[in-house]
Amino acid sequence: MAEAFHLGPEELDLYLDGRLSGNRTSHLETCEQCRTAAEETREVVAQLRALPRLAPGGHFADLIMARVGLAGAAARRAEEHFTGEDLDLWVLGTLPAPREAHLRECPDCQALADAERVLVMRLEALPLFDPRPGFAERVLDEVDLPGLSLIGSWQRWRRGVSRNPLTVGMAAGIGGLLGGSIAASVAWASGNQDTISGAGTWVMTHAQALFWQGVGTASLLLEQQSWYQSARAGLTPGRIVAVGGLAVALYGAGVLALRRLLALPAPGPARALS
Amino acid sequence: MTDQEIVALAREGREAAYRELIRRYERPVFSLILRMVRDRQLAEDLAQETFIKALNAIASYRPEFKFSSWIFKIANNAAIDQLRRREVDTLSIDGAPNATSADDIEATALQVGDKGETPLAELEARELGTHIERAISRLRPEYRSCIMLRHVEGLAYEEIAQLLDLPLGTVKTYIHRARHELRDMLAHLRD
Ligand SMILES: [Zn+2]
Numbered sequence: 001m002a003e004a005f006h007l008g009p010e011e012l013d014l015y016l017d018g019r020l021s022g023n024r025t026s027h028l029e030t031c032e033q034c035r036t037a038a039e040e041t042r043e044v045v046a047q048l049r050a051l052p053r054l055a056p057g058g059h060f061a062d063l064i065m066a067r068v069g070l071a072g073a074a075a076r077r078a079e080e081h082f083t084g085e086d087l088d089l090w091v092l093g094t095l096p097a098p099r100e101a102h103l104r105e106c107p108d109c110q111a112l113a114d115a116e117r118v119l120v121m122r123l124e125a126l127p128l129f130d131p132r133p134g135f136a137e138r139v140l141d142e143v144d145l146p147g148l149s150l151i152g153s154w155q156r157w158r159r160g161v162s163r164n165p166l167t168v169g170m171a172a173g174i175g176g177l178l179g180g181s182i183a184a185s186v187a188w189a190s191g192n193q194d195t196i197s198g199a200g201t202w203v204m205t206h207a208q209a210l211f212w213q214g215v216g217t218a219s220l221l222l223e224q225q226s227w228y229q230s231a232r233a234g235l236t237p238g239r240i241v242a243v244g245g246l247a248v249a250l251y252g253a254g255v256l257a258l259r260r261l262l263a264l265p266a267p268g269p270a271r272a273l274s
Numbered sequence: 275m276t277d278q279e280i281v282a283l284a285r286e287g288r289e290a291a292y293r294e295l296i297r298r299y300e301r302p303v304f305s306l307i308l309r310m311v312r313d314r315q316l317a318e319d320l321a322q323e324t325f326i327k328a329l330n331a332i333a334s335y336r337p338e339f340k341f342s343s344w345i346f347k348i349a350n351n352a353a354i355d356q357l358r359r360r361e362v363d364t365l366s367i368d369g370a371p372n373a374t375s376a377d378d379i380e381a382t383a384l385q386v387g388d389k390g391e392t393p394l395a396e397l398e399a400r401e402l403g404t405h406i407e408r409a410i411s412r413l414r415p416e417y418r419s420c421i422m423l424r425h426v427e428g429l430a431y432e433e434i435a436q437l438l439d440l441p442l443g444t445v446k447t448y449i450h451r452a453r454h455e456l457r458d459m460l461a462h463l464r465d
């Protein structure tokens with residue numbers, strides 16, 4: 001039943017502190033397994049204690065701060081017991097000489113300093129925990145990558161378009177058709193003012209049918225594009241409405257501008273008015 | 275690559291940069307929050323919230339601060355808010371409020387095992403059930419975050435003061451007092 005009495009981690013701590021009770025210490029003397037464990041722990045502890053001095057790392061600023069302006073104060077406090085500040089310096093291994101002297105003389109402060117060092121060592125040895133697997137995916141599901149914002153998707157779309165000759169052609173085609181249809185409708189309207197009133201209804205119905213047919217074909221082509229899925233992910237109803245409104249406004253502005261440009265000087269009556 | 279370089283890439287919308295920031299900080303952030311709230315599921319949710327908040331606001335992150343300070347600040351605020359909202363502190367896990375002797379603490383703390391028999395609860399009890407973890411959980415939340423930022427995450431006093439919006443002297447006092455309380459609690463448990 002000897003195994004039941006092996007030293008636990010807490011008892012190893014006590015042993016390294018020199019505070020293990022007599023009968024437990026005698027177990028240690030007879031049990032090779034526990035002796036090995038104790039030796040290994042002592043080794044680890046020694047390495048941990050050496051660490052801050054070798055690699056100050058995040059504590060470097062504290063180290064400097066602690067030294068600045070401390071020499072004078074330390075001399076004054078040579079007789080005082082240790083404060084939290086002194087314990088910090090002791091743990092960092094930068095205790096000024098007068099305080100070291102006090103530590104050598106004062107058993108209370110020695111006990112305090114030892115307990116503090118062991119505590120800090122144990123805190124620094126605390127493990128880090130892992131969240132459940134898939135943490136990054138769960139986070140990224142909820143994060144708006146800048147690529148999915150309006151500007152980001154526009155940039156991504158442009159990059160995609162300029163790499164794909166078919167899309168470039170399609171964009172040019174749509175642009176040409178739009179510009180052409182605007183110009184044609186303006187030119188035709190200015191030359192056929194009379195016909196418009198009569199044939200207006202017929203033209204409107206057919207133009208509408210043609211328009212929707214065009215939309216259907218364009219959207220089919222659109223869905224085949226590689227950038228379509230990513231752009232679609234960034235499209236919310238609000239954005240669709242905004243883009244749609246913008247397109248209508250641009251089209252209207254285009255029609256108006258062209259009419260201005262193509263407008264012939266108005267005859268007779270108009271001039272008389274001016 | 276430094277955190278700052280990775281943040282710059284993240285701002286350009288590089289998903290790989292986002293993943294790298296998560297990879298670097300998921301364990302420290304999750305551990306900080308878990309030790310604050312001592313509930314794995316809750317800590318999981320809060321850690322997720324922390325990263326979502328930080329990464330969605332990456333455009334407004336000011337690069338003159340360390341990225342680590344910034345994310346720890348968000349994490350700590352999330353944990354503190356949660357503790358305030360619940361006002362159910364960790365005493366159910368760590369023993370009755372008036373448990374002062376080591377025996378009392380042990381006796382009341384061990385009820386954890388009776389309450390939740392799920393493997394997760396057992397794992398939690400084992401993870402956070404050591405003397406030192408229980409002692410940490412009995413510190414005031416402000417002391418607890420200071421002591422963990424200092425000794426588990428290895429931050430300098432100045433950084434902690436900056437990220438908690440506290441004067442440097444206050445942070446030092448909190449940490450010294452926290453260590454004092456921990457020393458006393460651990461000495462108590464050993465005797
Ligand atoms: Zn043994």
Ligand SMILES: [Zn+2]
Nearest residue numbers: 081082106109
């Ligand atoms: Zn003394």
